[in-house]
Amino acid sequence: MIEPILVVVMLIGMIGFGAPIFLALGASGLLGLYMARGSLAFFFAPTSFFGQLNSFELIALPLFILMGNLLGATPVGKNLFHAASLWLSWLRGGLAISTVGASAIFGAVSGVSVAGVAAVGSIAVPQMLDRGYSRGIAAGSVASSGALAMLIPPSVPFIIYGAVSGVSVGKLFIGGIVPGIALALALCLYIYVRASLNPEEAPLDTGTRAPLRERMRALGGIWHALLLVFIVLGAIYSGIATPSEAAAFGAAGALFIGGVVFRVLDWKTLTSVFASSVKVSGAILLIMGCAKIFGDYLNLVRVPENVSAALTATNLPAWGILVIIMLALVLLGMLVDAVSLIVVTTPILLPLIVTLGYDPLWFGIVLVMNLEIAVVTPPVGLNLYALRGVCPMLRVEEIIRAVIPFVFVQFVMLMIFVLFPALSLWLPNLL
Amino acid sequence: KTTLTGVSYLPPSYKALSFGSNGFVERLGKSDAVTVDYYDSGKLLKADEQLPALLSGAIDFMFHTSSYITRSVPILGITGLPGVVEALYENPDRLKKGSPLFDLINEELGKEGLYMASMMGNILQPEYLWSTTAAPVRSLTDIDGKKVRVVSFEATQVVEGFGAAAVRIPSSELYLALQRGTVDAAVANISTIIGRSLQEQLHQVYKLPLTAFGIGLFTTTKRWEKMTEDERAAFGEAADWLDENGAAEANNSIYPDEFWPIISDAGIEIIEPSEEDLAALDEASAGVREAWIKEVGADVGERAIALAMGTSS
Amino acid sequence: MKHIFKRIAQAFQIAGQVVLAFMMITICYDAFMRYVFTAPTSWSLEINTFLIVFVAAMTAADVQRTDSHIRITFFVDMLGTSAQRFTRLVIAVIGMIFSAIMTWRGVIMAHQAWDFGERVSSSFGTPMVYPYALLPLGFGMLALQFLFNALDAVMGKAPSGDDHQDLQEI
Numbered sequence: 001m002i003e004p005i006l007v008v009v010m011l012i013g014m015i016g017f018g019a020p021i022f023l024a025l026g027a028s029g030l031l032g033l034y035m036a037r038g039s040l041a042f043f044f045a046p047t048s049f050f051g052q053l054n055s056f057e058l059i060a061l062p063l064f065i066l067m068g069n070l071l072g073a074t075p076v077g078k079n080l081f082h083a084a085s086l087w088l089s090w091l092r093g094g095l096a097i098s099t100v101g102a103s104a105i106f107g108a109v110s111g112v113s114v115a116g117v118a119a120v121g122s123i124a125v126p127q128m129l130d131r132g133y134s135r136g137i138a139a140g141s142v143a144s145s146g147a148l149a150m151l152i153p154p155s156v157p158f159i160i161y162g163a164v165s166g167v168s169v170g171k172l173f174i175g176g177i178v179p180g181i182a183l184a185l186a187l188c189l190y191i192y193v194r195a196s197l198n199p200e201e202a203p204l205d206t207g208t209r210a211p212l213r214e215r216m217r218a219l220g221g222i223w224h225a226l227l228l229v230f231i232v233l234g235a236i237y238s239g240i241a242t243p244s245e246a247a248a249f250g251a252a253g254a255l256f257i258g259g260v261v262f263r264v265l266d267w268k269t270l271t272s273v274f275a276s277s278v279k280v281s282g283a284i285l286l287i288m289g290c291a292k293i294f295g296d297y298l299n300l301v302r303v304p305e306n307v308s309a310a311l312t313a314t315n316l317p318a319w320g321i322l323v324i325i326m327l328a329l330v331l332l333g334m335l336v337d338a339v340s341l342i343v344v345t346t347p348i349l350l351p352l353i354v355t356l357g358y359d360p361l362w363f364g365i366v367l368v369m370n371l372e373i374a375v376v377t378p379p380v381g382l383n384l385y386a387l388r389g390v391c392p393m394l395r396v397e398e399i400i401r402a403v404i405p406f407v408f409v410q411f412v413m414l415m416i417f418v419l420f421p422a423l424s425l426w427l428p429n430l431l
Numbered sequence: 432k433t434t435l436t437g438v439s440y441l442p443p444s445y446k447a448l449s450f451g452s453n454g455f456v457e458r459l460g461k462s463d464a465v466t467v468d469y470y471d472s473g474k475l476l477k478a479d480e481q482l483p484a485l486l487s488g489a490i491d492f493m494f495h496t497s498s499y500i501t502r503s504v505p506i507l508g509i510t511g512l513p514g515v516v517e518a519l520y521e522n523p524d525r526l527k528k529g530s531p532l533f534d535l536i537n538e539e540l541g542k543e544g545l546y547m548a549s550m551m552g553n554i555l556q557p558e559y560l561w562s563t564t565a566a567p568v569r570s571l572t573d574i575d576g577k578k579v580r581v582v583s584f585e586a587t588q589v590v591e592g593f594g595a596a597a598v599r600i601p602s603s604e605l606y607l608a609l610q611r612g613t614v615d616a617a618v619a620n621i622s623t624i625i626g627r628s629l630q631e632q633l634h635q636v637y638k639l640p641l642t643a644f645g646i647g648l649f650t651t652t653k654r655w656e657k658m659t660e661d662e663r664a665a666f667g668e669a670a671d672w673l674d675e676n677g678a679a680e681a682n683n684s685i686y687p688d689e690f691w692p693i694i695s696d697a698g699i700e701i702i703e704p705s706e707e708d709l710a711a712l713d714e715a716s717a718g719v720r721e722a723w724i725k726e727v728g729a730d731v732g733e734r735a736i737a738l739a740m741g742t743s744s
Numbered sequence: 745m746k747h748i749f750k751r752i753a754q755a756f757q758i759a760g761q762v763v764l765a766f767m768m769i770t771i772c773y774d775a776f777m778r779y780v781f782t783a784p785t786s787w788s789l790e791i792n793t794f795l796i797v798f799v800a801a802m803t804a805a806d807v808q809r810t811d812s813h814i815r816i817t818f819f820v821d822m823l824g825t826s827a828q829r830f831t832r833l834v835i836a837v838i839g840m841i842f843s844a845i846m847t848w849r850g851v852i853m854a855h856q857a858w859d860f861g862e863r864v865s866s867s868f869g870t871p872m873v874y875p876y877a878l879l880p881l882g883f884g885m886l887a888l889q890f891l892f893n894a895l896d897a898v899m900g901k902a903p904s905g906d907d908h909q910d911l912q913e914i
């Protein structure tokens with residue numbers, strides 16, 4: 001067990017000394033593979049990398065980044081937040097709360113959370129900062145709510161859990177709705193309370209309330225954004241496109257809005273939008289590929305498996321086992337990517353869960369709630385890096401510090417749904 | 432004691448498909464000659480990276496779905512040829528370890544440095560055409576104009592020949608695609624249907640045997656020859672068990688006793704193809720067989736088909 | 745030498761932009777043809793999936809050239825100048841080794857795929873040598889870039905600044 005610890009120390013050390021995240025993940029994973037398998041292990045590094053990225057579902061990531069950047073060239077984001085600030089001027093933290101709402105809507109559009117963070121973050125963070133919001137609230141609200149895409153259907157993690165556990169994908173999708181909305185509301189509530197206690201973190205628009213006419217006019221400025229949501233959601237729910245493909249429609253729609261409606265896309269702007277989109281997508285995908293090298297090392301030496309197996313051997317009351325399982329999953333989620341976490345731990349934990357008398361459907365739901373935490377916890381927390389990718393004005397360490405309280409909220413919600421399974425089961429069982 | 436590293440991309444929840452592989456690994460692990468380091472569910476390697484890993488010696492054995500690699504290893508195409516699979520499936524002895532067809536396949540694999548220790552004793556029940564309420568397919572003529580999700584190279588051309596549009600979408604998006612009408616139907620083995628709960632979105636199955644696959648246990652000739660007597664004996668014995676029980680358990684127990692009842696209970700209408708439809712399929716797929724024979728060589732191809740059809744021995 | 749390298753890295757980056765545009769257009773086209781004419785392409789899914797690998801691997805060197813890869817600078821910023829130089833050197837060397845191994849094994853992967861005639865078992869049937877070849881190309885360039893970083897660190901040249909400001913300019 002000494003080698004995995006060494007590898008994790010190397011990972012954290014390299015990240016601490018300023019190595020690119022992809023390199024820290026790739027090099028420490030490769031070292032681990034080498035210690036475990038000798039020179040033969042070199043084979044696994046490029047195949048892990050290639051296998052991770054060779055997946056059509058990931059296509060949504062670069063395309064939603066492109067969509068976000070195209071919109072960034074237009075006043076659409078500004079108009080949206082202008083309208084939100086006029087209409088929600090009475091609400092402390094209103095803009096961050098709208099951001100959570102936007103992420104939830106985006107969650108219905110996308111099945112992978114990094115795509116949501118990229119699209120919402122590139123618009124929401126600059127707007128919030130412009131309006132005097134603290135960097136902590138701006139970064140934390142986007143990074144944590146972006147993960148809602150996994151809980152709100154369509155959801156790639158639910159599909160994978162369905163295949164691994166045999167639970168109905170349809171029921172899982174429906175089962176994710178209540179926890180997804182509950183988590184979104186909890187994040188909003190947290191923002192509201194925090195903004196009320198620290199008004200300087202989320203300033204209200206001072207001055208008199210804007211007259212109704214002006215507020216109505218502001219609403220007129222958001223139809224482009226609504227059109228885009230309509231295009232993407234419409235493409236999915238009408239069956240024109242699958243969720244991954246719908247991202248291409250979103251990007252094309254944004255191109256139309258920028259090029260035809262606002263006429264802001266001259267050749268120079270257009271190429272610079274594409275240049276930065278490709279750069280950011282490349283940087284994030286590179287991290288995802290290398291995270292898999294690291295994850296496959298842990299899988300090869302069976303770290304997640306051994307942790308899960310150790311848990312099944314404890315002699316505690318049911319609720320105690322559950323709490324420990326959840327804590328262990330949160331810890332594993334710091335090191336392992338979301339898909340590995342499902343695929344590796346489910347076959348070992350599920351039999352225990354069933355023996356304890358719990359519903360596999362419920363376990364899938366709380367497992368994905370765990371993933372909501374896993375994607376924002378360092379050192380392997382892809383949403384953190386995705387947010388940094390689309391918001392160069394934020395530093396990674398700033399983002400990490402910002403999400404800590406949000407993770408706490410997520411964990412409380414997770415515990416509520418763990419200890420009261422009926423909360424998540426009533427809706428799928430109704431249908 | 433030598434450690435043999437093996438992989439499968441299938442999760443254990445694909446019960447019918449992994450019954451054989453799990454049993455093999457269990458038996459091999461119990462032997463005194465070797466220890467087994469086994470990774471299923473694609474934990475170590477994704478499906479597409481298994482063959483390269485085996486060839487480069489990074490792993491010692493793999494279970495692989497034949498249809499995933501028929502274009503890299505053309506001889507395996509015999510397990511998926513329309514017009515052939517029904518006869519092959521009905522006669523398990525034809526693909527058994529040591530049968531003439533089995534040996535012929537291994538002769539061809541040997542040229543590429545591969546060795547197949549077993550094809551689980553048979554191919555699995557063929558892939559049929561499953562369709563939604565909105566776009567029912569109950570006969571050959573119904574196929575015309577439908578959007579059909581097909582993976583298999585062998586089935587694609589046949590389905591297109593009947594006037595359908597062959598659609599490629601990832602299996603993770605198939606559920607939603609059927610629900611939303613992005614596709615009207617899917618060519619699939621019943622394990623894929625149950626494994627992804629697709630029965631929730633389907634309304635009828637038209638049992639036209641369009642293609643099929645088996646799950647083979649592969650190693651390289653190099654690795655096989657490097658094994659000691661004891662190791663080879665242990666591996667061979669476990670493979671014998673797999674050959675005896677793998678496909679048999681799926682085809683004769685799990686499918687009829689568990690999976691098809693789930694399909695019926697889901698209210699899915701089961702339609703047997705008429706004799707004319709089967710004959711039409713046979714005729715329509717002649718081109719696919721021709722193309723395949725060309726690829727593997729006329730002599731080998733014709734011999735393999737004759738063995739599979741039972742028209743020679 | 746460095747100049748030629750820069751040109752190639754930039755060319756890969758521009759190719760990446762073309763790829764992104766290609767993805768957007770072909771995926772829309774494929775879905776449109778499927779929905780309206782029931783006539784989807786056989787290649788869109790397959791090619792676009794491989795292009796994700798393209799975007800990740802082929803742009804890596806150019807992103808490293810401009811020091812735009814995502815990283816945490818909080819702790820190194822507190823170090824002295826010579827300690828910072830030393831860290832840069834160590835990271836560049838590790839980066840060189842890692843990228844060189846990825847290149848070397850990538851070459852073997854592509855070569856074996858070529859040798860064996862590996863293809864996707866679909867009707868389009870992409871020969872796997874092409875997507876696999878993206879790895880050695882991209883990581884080979886990245887290894888060179890880390891070599892330049894190492895040389896810069898040894899000679900005490902300041903790292904090229906993070907010019908990743910384009911997002912804010914728009």
Ligand SMILES: NC(=[NH2+])NCCC[C@H](N)C(=O)O
Nearest residue numbers: 496498499582583602623644
């Ligand atoms: N050629 C085949 N149909 N192979 C089996 C494919 C099964 C796999 N789950 C899929 O649908 O993608």
Ligand code: NA
Nearest residue numbers: 107149152154
């Ligand atoms: Na979603």
Ligand code: NA
Nearest residue numbers: 333334374380
């Ligand atoms: Na994490």
